[in-house]
Amino acid sequence: MGKLWITLIILLALGLVVAGGVGGHHVSTQNDFCITCHAYEKVSWDHxxxxxxxxxxxxxxxxxxxxxxxxRKVYLMFSGQVNPHHDAPSQTHPEKISENCSACHLSDDIRENDPDFYREHTEIMAGGRYTCLTCHGDNGHDPALQALRFKAPRYTQ
Known part of the structure; x- marks a missing residue:
């Protein structure tokens, strides 16, 4: 009977870990989760x-x-090493951001309906020397609104 209880406890613990992981994933992939730290970016994005x-x-x-x-970002924030309401956002992955931009802006639909735009942009980006952020540095955010967070941080370190 002791092995049955141990097995049940292990299965229950695994079930809780899996359920917590699934729930945590769902919560952390919502815009509402992102804006708990990145409110200024969300406002600048909305405009x-x-x-x-x-x-x-x-x-x-x-x-x-x-x-x-x-x-890692949560650890850096709670350890006081990063202040998401004041520190500049990193642009450490411009290639990945460009891949994400291209998924919509250089899609097959764009290639068929706006071949000049498609050709011009794929030629510019060929070879990896330029990314979308090279020319479109505002990356979809309103720069004036995004800059407000540097003037009015929510808390200081």
Whole structure:
């Protein structure tokens, strides 16, 4: 009977871990989760050129990378090393951001309906020397609104 209880406890613990992981994933992929730290970016996005697009449509590098980086950012914030309401956002993955931009802006539909736009942009980006952010540095956010967070941080370190 002792082995049955141990097995049940292990199964219950595994079930809780899986349920917590699934729930945590669902919560952390919603815009409401992102804006708990990135409110100024959300406001600038809402008034930028892509308000209908979710945060993760542009800010993702893959499930495991995102979860590891997300946990790292939470640690840096709670340890006082980063202040998301004041520190400049990083542009450490312009190639990945360009891949995400291209998924919509250089799609097959764009190639068929606006071949000049498609050709011009694929030629510019050929070879990896230029990314979308090279010319479109505002990356969909309203720069004036995004800059407000530097003038009015929510808390100081």
């Amino acid at each position: 930028g050129s892509h308000p209908q697009v979710d945060c993760l449509a542009c800010h993702t590098k893959g499930f495991f990378t995102d979860k590891i980086q997300g946990a």
